[in-house]
Amino acid sequence: MPEPRFLLLSDVAAELNVSDSQVYHMVRSGELPAIKVGGRGQWRVERAMLERYIEEKYAETAAWVRDNPLAEREAD
Template sequence: MTDPILTLPEVAVLLKVAEKTVYTMARNGQIPAFKVRGQWRFKHDDIDGWIDEKKASVKGNLGKGAADV
């Protein structure tokens, strides 16, 4: 069973991006996150849902021209 709470480095590995990218996204509210004693934490279910939303958004924009977006 996966841990329901992920650390910033774990999310970076999951998304295959740099830790600094995840930090910036969390700080700017671009990814669901919360802090525990100053450390960023992420609910695994929230991250999975966020990924699904992003995939749906990309699929919805496929085939649209620049003027359509």
């Protein structure tokens, strides 16, 4: 059975190992693209958008690590 195209915010939170409220903030701030569906306006995140978000975070982290190298400890 194929994976669902759209994920609940709780599913996204489980995938990223963060809280539901963190994912809600990411969606509401526009950091993580999502849509509202149904009469009650429930949030859904497309799996492809989540994967793209993860790839972007890997790239941002790699750039940060490159620009912020660990300082070498001085030899005693």
